[in-house]
Amino acid sequence: MSRASRGSVTVGRPVEKSSEPGGGHVKSRPCRGAASRPSVGGSHGGGANEASRPPRTLTPRIRRNTPPADWWLPDWVREHVDSNRPVDDLIAEAVRRVAGSPHEATIVTVQTLFNELSRNPDHAAAVRVAVRTLLDKHLRRRAS
Amino acid sequence: MAIGAAAQLYSDPGMKGSSLLTGLAAGERYGLLNYGDLDSAGLLWSVRSGTMDSSDSNLNVVLFDNEDFDGNFLQLSIGREDHDATFEDSGNNTWSVLLIASNQAGTTETRASFVNLFRSKWDSLLDKLLQGTQLSREGEPTLTWRMFPVYPPSEGYQYYQNGDQFLSSDLTYLHIQQELLVTLPWYWSNYNALVDYYIQLFVAGNQVQASVAAWYLTVDPGAKSSKIWNLLAPQVQSGMNALQSQLNNELAFTSALNPTDVYLLPGTQLTSLGAGPALVGNTFNDVTIVVVS
Numbered sequence: 180m181s182r183a184s185r186g187s188v189t190v191g192r193p194v195e196k197s198s199e200p201g202g203g204h205v206k207s208r209p210c211r212g213a214a215s216r217p218s219v220g221g222s223h224g225g226g227a228n229e230a231s232r233p234p235r236t237l238t239p240r241i242r243r244n245t246p247p248a249d250w251w252l253p254d255w256v257r258e259h260v261d262s263n264r265p266v267d268d269l270i271a272e273a274v275r276r277v278a279g280s281p282h283e284a285t286i287v288t289v290q291t292l293f294n295e296l297s298r299n300p301d302h303a304a305a306v307r308v309a310v311r312t313l314l315d316k317h318l319r320r321r322a323s
Numbered sequence: 324m325a326i327g328a329a330a331q332l333y334s335d336p337g338m339k340g341s342s343l344l345t346g347l348a349a350g351e352r353y354g355l356l357n358y359g360d361l362d363s364a365g366l367l368w369s370v371r372s373g374t375m376d377s378s379d380s381n382l383n384v385v386l387f388d389n390e391d392f393d394g395n396f397l398q399l400s401i402g403r404e405d406h407d408a409t410f411e412d413s414g415n416n417t418w419s420v421l422l423i424a425s426n427q428a429g430t431t432e433t434r435a436s437f438v439n440l441f442r443s444k445w446d447s448l449l450d451k452l453l454q455g456t457q458l459s460r461e462g463e464p465t466l467t468w469r470m471f472p473v474y475p476p477s478e479g480y481q482y483y484q485n486g487d488q489f490l491s492s493d494l495t496y497l498h499i500q501q502e503l504l505v506t507l508p509w510y511w512s513n514y515n516a517l518v519d520y521y522i523q524l525f526v527a528g529n530q531v532q533a534s535v536a537a538w539y540l541t542v543d544p545g546a547k548s549s550k551i552w553n554l555l556a557p558q559v560q561s562g563m564n565a566l567q568s569q570l571n572n573e574l575a576f577t578s579a580l581n582p583t584d585v586y587l588l589p590g591t592q593l594t595s596l597g598a599g600p601a602l603v604g605n606t607f608n609d610v611t612i613v614v615v616s
Contacts, residue, residue, distance in 0.1 A: 187411070189598065241355060242355070244345050245357070245359060297344065297364065299341070
C-alpha cells in the first residue's frame, strides 16, 4: 500500500491546460485476483441460517448511476431540441431547474441529461462550466 | 435532496473529452459506477482526469482495474474542507468506480485493518479446527471485500464470484478465502480445496456485529473431488458459527465507541485522506473497517 505518483488530487480551481497522456498500450481484460478461482471440480456452497441474519433494514445508503431503462427526454428538453435552440440554452435551463427545485427527481433528470450530452466532448465542456457554477452555489452555501 | 458530493470524470487529460457527472446526496455512503455506466460515457479504460467537490464529507473516488470493485485500485480523495479539486491519472485501466463518503461532518471514525484485526485469529481458529484431520491450512488467507455482488450477470459482461448467488447486490461484505491442503494416503495425490466465507457487518446492540452470510467450497477436479467435497462441506458450513463468534469477539471493542454505522474502505488506510497523492493498492491485500460514532 503506498501513496504513489500515478495520480494526484490538486485542490483549487480546475485547470484548463491539458497534460501529456501516459504511454498508450492495448489493454487486455483484467486478470482476476486471488479471490476468484474458477469454479471447477466440486464447487458450491450455501447461505446463512435465517437466525443469524441481520435486520433487512441495515443496508448502506448507496446511489446507483445507471439511468432507468425507460428514461427519455422530458417535455421541456424536447421543446428546446425541436426549436433548435443552442445547447448552452438547454444547459442553462437545466441548471435553473435544479437550482429552483433541488429534489431527487430533478437532479437525477438533469444528471441523466448532462451525461447524455457529455458523450460529445464539446457539450461536455459546456456542461462542466455549468456544473461548476451550480456546485459552487449549492455546496459552498451548505459548507458556509 | 441536498447534494453532498459530486465528481466529473473525463476521458482525456485536462478535463477534456467525454465526461460523466456523478455524485452522492448528503448522508449517502457509496456511489456505484459499473462497467456499463463507464462504457456508455466513453470512460471504460479511460478515466484520465476529473473534478471532485464535497462539503459534508471527505470524498473518495476509487478507480478499480476490475469491473466488480476489487483488485488493483487508485483512490483519489479530497477532504470536506478542501471543497473542490481536480485530478489527473496517466496510467488508467478503470473498469469500475466507487464513490465513498468518509469523515462525514459531525461524526468520529475509528478504523481497523481487517488483516491486522483478524488474520492471526483466523489462523489460530482454523488450525485448531483442522487439528487431527487430513486437512491443513495452505498459506495465509486472502482477507478482502465483496462489494454489491451482481448475480446472475445481467448487463454487459459482468463477473460474478463463487457464492454471489447467496448475497445481496445492495450490500457490502468482508470476504475470507483460504486454500486448504487435503492430504490423502499413499499412493494418491493430494488435493487442494478453497473455502470462501462472506460476512456482513452491521450495527446492533450498541456495537458492530458480524453475520456470516454465505460459505463456499471448491475442490480440485478429479475422481475424488465429489467425495472430498461431501466430507468437507458439513465442516465448512458448521465453521460459520465458530467464525461468526470469533469475529464478534474481535469486534467487541466497538461497544465502547457507541457506533452508529460501519463501512469499508479498500486497502489499508487507517487515517482519513484529503487532497494529495493518490492511494494505490489492491483490495486482495486488505480492507479497512471504519466504525462511525
